[in-house]
Amino acid sequence: MGTVPTGIRGLDVLLHGGFPRGSTIVVEGAPGTGKTTLGMQFLYYGALKDREAGIYITFEEFPEQLYRDMLAFEWDLRQLEREGLLRVVGMSPDIFLEQMIEPGGLIESMIRELNCKRIVVDSISLFRYGAASEEEHRRMLYKLRNLLRKLELTSLLVKEREAADEQSGFEAYIADGFMKLSLKPHMDKYRVRMLEILKMRGRRIREGEHVYRLTDNGIRLIPARSMIEDLALLNGRSRVPTGVAALDELLEGGLTRGSVYLLDTNSKANYKYFIASVLANRIRDGEKVMAMLSSFLTPHDLDKMLALQGLSMSGMAEEERIYFIEHYTRPYPPNCEANVLDVSRMNNAEYRNIVEQKITALVSGGGNWFAYYDLNTILAERGKEYIAKYFAADAAGVKALGMTMLVLCNFSEIGPEVSAFLERTSNGVIRTWVDGAYQYMQVTKSPNGVISEPYVVETTTQAPFMRLS
Numbered sequence: 001m002g003t004v005p006t007g008i009r010g011l012d013v014l015l016h017g018g019f020p021r022g023s024t025i026v027v028e029g030a031p032g033t034g035k036t037t038l039g040m041q042f043l044y045y046g047a048l049k050d051r052e053a054g055i056y057i058t059f060e061e062f063p064e065q066l067y068r069d070m071l072a073f074e075w076d077l078r079q080l081e082r083e084g085l086l087r088v089v090g091m092s093p094d095i096f097l098e099q100m101i102e103p104g105g106l107i108e109s110m111i112r113e114l115n116c117k118r119i120v121v122d123s124i125s126l127f128r129y130g131a132a133s134e135e136e137h138r139r140m141l142y143k144l145r146n147l148l149r150k151l152e153l154t155s156l157l158v159k160e161r162e163a164a165d166e167q168s169g170f171e172a173y174i175a176d177g178f179m180k181l182s183l184k185p186h187m188d189k190y191r192v193r194m195l196e197i198l199k200m201r202g203r204r205i206r207e208g209e210h211v212y213r214l215t216d217n218g219i220r221l222i223p224a225r226s227m228i229e230d231l232a233l234l235n236g237r238s239r240v241p242t243g244v245a246a247l248d249e250l251l252e253g254g255l256t257r258g259s260v261y262l263l264d265t266n267s268k269a270n271y272k273y274f275i276a277s278v279l280a281n282r283i284r285d286g287e288k289v290m291a292m293l294s295s296f297l298t299p300h301d302l303d304k305m306l307a308l309q310g311l312s313m314s315g316m317a318e319e320e321r322i323y324f325i326e327h328y329t330r331p332y333p334p335n336c337e338a339n340v341l342d343v344s345r346m347n348n349a350e351y352r353n354i355v356e357q358k359i360t361a362l363v364s365g366g367g368n369w370f371a372y373y374d375l376n377t378i379l380a381e382r383g384k385e386y387i388a389k390y391f392a393a394d395a396a397g398v399k400a401l402g403m404t405m406l407v408l409c410n411f412s413e414i415g416p417e418v419s420a421f422l423e424r425t426s427n428g429v430i431r432t433w434v435d436g437a438y439q440y441m442q443v444t445k446s447p448n449g450v451i452s453e454p455y456v457v458e459t460t461t462q463a464p465f466m467r468l469s
């Protein structure tokens with residue numbers, strides 16, 4: 001398939017490199033939002049950097065006007081035209097369609113002559129006036145989309161946003177991609193330019209609206225803040241597979257090392273296999289684990305579950321590869337005692353101090369560490385206040401140590417306010433819940449911007465004993 005860089009800084013980041021090659025993308029926006037600039041920038045940088053020829057079809061402006069306007073960004077379109085890398089063509093929508101449809105027509109010959117890879121049509125809104133009916137209008141657009149595909153062009157179709165159409169029109173359905181430019185009220189007295197990608201076939205898209213600016217060298221998009229932080233995190237960090245194939249694939253290899261993930265479950269959901277799979281995979285990868293088990297997941301339970309994965313908890317403890325924080329003074333399998341930090345009689349201040357000291361000392365001893373933290377236990381034993389007060393600091397501390405942490409929690413028990421805070425504080429959120437006869441699992445936040453649909457959790461007979469379908 002391949003990827004075509006958009007020529008717009010920031011936008012490529014959101015699109016994981018650019019537009020899917022050969023796709024047709026509608027760019028919709030109100031007057032003056034920068035549609036023409038975006039289209040021309042796509043062709044300009046394509047020609048300049050990738051030496052890919054492009055054609056700009058304009059129905060509204062004279063090419064001369066465009067050349068002049070684009071000089072504001074210091075884009076020398078004439079030079080590219082001389083090099084055979086660009087054509088700016090002014091024509092009427094009727095003639096364009098006529099010439100486009102005709103095999104060997106004007107457009108097709110131009111495409112062949114230039115070996116053209118990219119095209120911008122500014123704007124398709126005008127087709128409506130040439131069409132006898134709405135139905136014919138749609139048929140025309142559909143035909144155009146098919147022709148552009150056949151010619152293997154990566155195409156941007158500019159569309160005016162009319163105040164009336166609150167919903168995206170037919171264009172959004174037939175196109176492979178759909179982006180919206182808008183001017184939004186911002187903090188009462190300002191307006192800010194926002195770009196939103198609503199659709200991009202074959203690409204995971206980073207949801208939400210992103211600010212863009214019209215600068216002296218064209219459009220620059222600034223990906224929303226949380227994403228920049230998380231992208232910095234992604235750079236150069238490896239992944240931590242969970243052992244659940246579909247999830248690891250979705251997360252581009254697994255959890256991002258050095259980040260904090262929430263696993264939100266309700267009481268009916270079975271999360272134990274998932275936890276066991278993650279921990280077993282960590283151990284097998286030679287990592288060290290710090291685990292806090294809940295009243296629902298006892299040391300004995302985990303021992304059994306790890307045994308199903310072919311691992312011995314005693315053996316791992318002996319090799320100093322697994323440690324525990326224990327709130328309930330329960331018995332552990334043989335040889336584990338030395339690795340259990342019993343915190344059941346500690347008050348909150350002592351607990352925080354000692355756990356921090358102990359973890360820092362252990363982690364500083366070397367190796368890659370994974371922490372499994374149980375917020376349900378913290379909620380029961382230390383209180384909601386403790387979570388609200390310390391979770392952000394603890395998460396930051398864990399990240400600073402380079403540990404990856406999976407945090408079990410139950411949003412419905414913790415309540416919406418603290419849950420929202422937890423969600424913001426974490427790099428990723430995985431949810432699993434039971435609804436009727438099925439259990440589901442869904443990624444609702446991740447450092448790489450992936451948000452998944454809800455998957456059904458199926459039980460299997462072999463490790464990891466679960467599968468997402």
Ligand SMILES: Nc1ncnc2c1ncn2[C@@H]1O[C@H](COP(=O)(O)OP(=O)(O)OP(=O)(O)O)[C@@H](O)[C@H]1O
Pocket residue numbers: 029030031032033034035036037038072073214215216217
């Ligand atoms: N160097 C620059 N710095 C900042 N803004 C600029 C610069 N040059 C042009 N602009 C602004 O860019 C906008 C024009 O963008 P453009 O023509 O791409 O929008 P458009 O969506 O195609 O508009 P229309 O609907 O009128 O076709 C104008 O609002 C203009 O003021």
Ligand SMILES: [Mg+2]
Pocket residue numbers: 035036037122
């Ligand atoms: Mg324009």
